[in-house]
Amino acid sequence: MTDDLWGRHRSVLPDWLALYYDRPLEITHGEGRHVWDAAGNRYLDFFGGILTTMTAHALPEVTKAVAEQAGRIVHSSTLYLNRPMVELAERVAQLSGIPDARVFFTTSGTEANDTALLLATTYRRSNTVLAMRNSYHGRSFSAVGITGNRGWSPTSLSPLQTLYVHGGVRTRGPYAALDDRAFIDACVEDLRDLLGHTRPPAALIAEPVQGVGGFTSPPDGLYAAFREVLHERGALWIADEVQTGWGRTGEHFWGWQAHGRSGPPDIVTFAKGIGNGMSVGGVIARSEIMNCLDANSISTFGGTQITMAAGLANLTYLLEHDLQGNARRVGGLLIERLRAAAAQVPAVREVRGRGLMIGIELTRPGTDEAAPEAAAAVLEAAREGGLLIGKGGGHSTSALRIAPPLSLTVAEAEEGAEILEGALRSIA
Incomplete structure (x- = not known):
């Protein structure tokens, strides 16, 4: 059970070894741009193990x-x-x-x-x-x-x-x-x-x-x-x-x-x-x-x-497979889709990025004050919707980080953007 694993994790690993989510996630396997957890839930992966799964999960040529x-x-x-x-x-x-x-x-x-x-x-x-x-x-x-x-x-x-x-x-x-x-x-x-x-x-x-x-x-x-x-x-x-x-x-x-x-x-x-x-x-x-x-x-x-x-x-x-070109094309579509969605959310200060390396900075509405609690809430809501993303930022962890595998398809980009739009609207 994941809860048991979490307890064992806390017993033997450092307190400063950060975990995402209120209920930490155990990822058991992946394929393409998707991963599955220990409970069998399927997620679209927009973070790729911190930008490390660059091409695809379980890419046959690599395995x-x-x-x-x-x-x-x-x-x-x-x-x-x-x-x-x-x-x-x-x-x-x-x-x-x-x-x-x-x-x-x-x-x-x-x-x-x-x-x-x-x-x-x-x-x-x-x-x-x-x-x-x-x-x-x-x-x-x-x-x-x-x-x-x-x-x-x-x-x-x-x-x-x-x-x-x-x-x-x-x-x-x-x-x-x-x-x-x-x-x-x-x-x-x-x-x-x-x-x-x-x-x-x-x-x-x-x-x-x-x-x-x-x-x-x-x-x-x-x-x-x-x-x-x-x-x-x-x-x-x-x-x-x-x-x-x-x-x-x-x-x-x-x-x-x-x-x-x-x-x-x-x-x-x-x-x-x-x-x-x-x-x-x-x-x-x-x-x-x-x-x-x-x-x-x-x-x-x-x-x-x-x-x-x-x-x-x-x-x-x-x-x-010209994945650089795919990052340019699909990333361009994704960032424009996210900018359109974010325009309706007062907490979004900026949507920025290049290719498939996109950040969404959240602040308290009407200010430049960082909003780490909002970023944490969006991270949780995106997970509930079936999407994994990251977070970061210099003033605090108030920026969402989006970096899918470079083989991301247009359909997957649209699916992820829709889930993320819903997650952003949940904090509006």
Whole structure:
């Protein structure tokens, strides 16, 4: 019974290990864009295990690749040549846009960002890191130290000196009233001023679209403008593509490409969707940066054969079926449908997003005050209607996060929008 499992969960797992819903859900299996719980209820999945089930649940091409690889060898570590790892690295390097790219595989986005910070601080001989306000980069000690979201940063202790920059949230903060060009100019001037008061930084790390922060993003071109300022000082640009990579934003394969006039980032981190549920993360960097470490290193579980087989099959399916194009087309329809529905709900402050990465921010009607209780109520109502969504946000968890598998159909998008419209109206 799920209630019994919940009690056992609370007996042996940390109190801070968050669960959704007043009555937590045990998901037992999935297929396509749907999952089932232990009671046999069927749900349309608009969150994909936190943007991780990128293509589809139980995708035959991926499950077959995993089963076949498991029948040969599951694991050997990076101490031995690994054909699936080399093949996936070749494909990722080619897709990255980074010249003379090298790829290092990890088991998660947190570990990928840790590695990127190690590379940047070693390469630049600096422990100063710039990060964005409202950002999230993982749960490790160093990743928490660069996370600009109070709700996900349990300690102020850090091995890094972190300075937080304006610009990740377009519609809040001191520059919100400016037009896009003036907003970018103001953020750039603020960055220049900040850099005038500190030692040269190692890097700026930034999510092109802030994930846990509620799917917020700056105007296109902000990070290109930042990069020009960073380049003057030799600092690196790290693009955290853990949630935005692989075509989820629809318009671009990588989120950084919306800011790409100055070329690709120096370092890109990725994870989540590439494994479609298997534990795959990684770092892409120019060879001179990747090779700057002067000590030995290995990865016991990063790049293991079974996860690489899953990643190869998943990436092949994504490219051959143009799921980036599907995210653009179906995501465009979905966001317009949600904007129309939200226009009738006073608690909705904004519907924003790109492709199949959509956020709905809720506030107390007539104010800009966050309404986490409303977001929690919509989450519950959507579940009752047969739809799973996520939540997040910087000021509090008052933004709904919608990120279905990229193979979402138009009919499923309409079905999910109808359920969500009803859930939103239930709080009106």
